[in-house]
Amino acid sequence: MAAKDLFQELKFRDPVRARALSEAIGHEVAALGRRVSVMHVCGSHEQAIARFGLRAVLPPDLELIMGPGCPVCVTDGPEVDEAVALAVQGARVCTYGDMLRLPGTARSLADAQAEGAKVDVVYSVSQALELAEKHPEDEVVFLGSGFETTAVATAAVALASPPRNFSILSVHKYVPAAMNVVAESPETNIEGYIAAGHAAIITGWGIFEPFAARTGKPVVVAGFEPLDILAAILKLTELMRAGKPEVANVYPRCVTKEGNLAAQRSLWKVFRPVTGRWRGIAEVRDGNLDLTAEFAHLDARKRFRIDTAPVRDDEAEEAAKGCICGSIMLGLANPGDCALFGKTCVPESPVGACMVSSEGQCRIWHTYGGVPDLRKVGT
Numbered sequence: 386m387a388a389k390d391l392f393q394e395l396k397f398r399d400p401v402r403a404r405a406l407s408e409a410i411g412h413e414v415a416a417l418g419r420r421v422s423v424m425h426v427c428g429s430h431e432q433a434i435a436r437f438g439l440r441a442v443l444p445p446d447l448e449l450i451m452g453p454g455c456p457v458c459v460t461d462g463p464e465v466d467e468a469v470a471l472a473v474q475g476a477r478v479c480t481y482g483d484m485l486r487l488p489g490t491a492r493s494l495a496d497a498q499a500e501g502a503k504v505d506v507v508y509s510v511s512q513a514l515e516l517a518e519k520h521p522e523d524e525v526v527f528l529g530s531g532f533e534t535t536a537v538a539t540a541a542v543a544l545a546s547p548p549r550n551f552s553i554l555s556v557h558k559y560v561p562a563a564m565n566v567v568a569e570s571p572e573t574n575i576e577g578y579i580a581a582g583h584a585a586i587i588t589g590w591g592i593f594e595p596f597a598a599r600t601g602k603p604v605v606v607a608g609f610e611p612l613d614i615l616a617a618i619l620k621l622t623e624l625m626r627a628g629k630p631e632v633a634n635v636y637p638r639c640v641t642k643e644g645n646l647a648a649q650r651s652l653w654k655v656f657r658p659v660t661g662r663w664r665g666i667a668e669v670r671d672g673n674l675d676l677t678a679e680f681a682h683l684d685a686r687k688r689f690r691i692d693t694a695p696v697r698d699d700e701a702e703e704a705a706k707g708c709i710c711g712s713i714m715l716g717l718a719n720p721g722d723c724a725l726f727g728k729t730c731v732p733e734s735p736v737g738a739c740m741v742s743s744e745g746q747c748r749i750w751h752t753y754g755g756v757p758d759l760r761k762v763g764t
């Protein structure tokens with residue numbers, strides 16, 4: 386095959402293939418003969434779906450819902466309080482940009498920064514490590530957020546014997562636990578799930594087999610190009626129609642059944658799953674990743690006495706009512722159902738977590754729109 390043909394094979398935005406996939410999905414849903422709901426659990430999937438207007442090419446009887454797939458959004462207010470308290474107590478807190486404006490019960494890290502606390506935005510945990518090496522006089526605390534994809538990077542740094550003034554405040558979350566929450570919710574009626582390809586690169590697609598067997602719902606692992614997502618929806622509807630609660634992988638160019646075993650070894654050496662609160666969703670069994678006893682010396686919660694009382698305000702948290710992030714993350718509502726969406730809640734002044742992060746559904750729908758109406762295109 387000529388070199389130019391090899392690259393042609395890598396066409397992921399081919400409108401002819403997209404149309405064919407859309408028609409095939411329509412055929413499957415028509416054959417199902419009822420309205421069906423499927424869920425993805427990934428902010429990156431929602432970004433692609435909204436940006437490319439994929440909901441417009443799905444049949445009206447197929448509802449594509451975003452679940453709790455934004456790790457920033459599910460970071461709970463009291464977890465942010467811990468980071469704010471550490472910053473106020475004098476630590477240098479480093480975290481990813483999306484975490485800066487995430488509200489605690491009363492204040493965000495951006496508020497603490499404006500009041501003079503040392504808060505640094507980093508693009509990677511390695512940058513936080515560099516800051517610790519550059520500022521030996523500071524206690525540098527890395528606020529580690531994200532699902533297992535980013536937890537692996539945090540684990541790698543923990544394993545690399547960081548300097549004594551470096552510690553980790555883990556608010557990392559674990560994706561499979563999020564799917565359990567939705568599947569166990571009596572209010573949801575999801576018939577199939579699209580799993581995030583990047584997380585599955587680490588865990589492997591085999592990790593979803595017990596979930597599919599237990600819930601009787603198929604799972605399809607997908608990449609992030611528009612055709613990846615359409616192919617996943619087609620596969621999901623095929624499995625639904627066949628009544629097969631199986632796991633399929635339409636991202637084989639990156640994901641294997643076993644995943645990255647070396648990364649898994651690092652992850653589970655440094656972290657252990659524990660039950661914890663997710664914002665708007667309540668307790669999630671095995672949903673949080675805490676440092677193991679072996680790495681307790683790096684655990685900011687163990688190294689410092691974190692006093693959140695001065696930065697905590699449960700009444701202010703209550704006042705953020707009207708925000709329906711919890712229902713949105715459980716797939717029970719969409720941003721259009723929130724009376725504040727695009728009015729008092731906008732990216733420049735977010736009321737709730739889903740408008741803060743670039744992976745939050747409210748922020749994504751505000752940027753791209755949620756369910757485009759192709760009849761309006763060109764008018």
Ligand code: SF4
Pocket residue numbers: 707708709710713720723724725726727730731735736737738739740741747
């Ligand atoms: Fe919360 Fe704002 Fe989304 Fe409404 S639009 S659910 S207030 S984040």
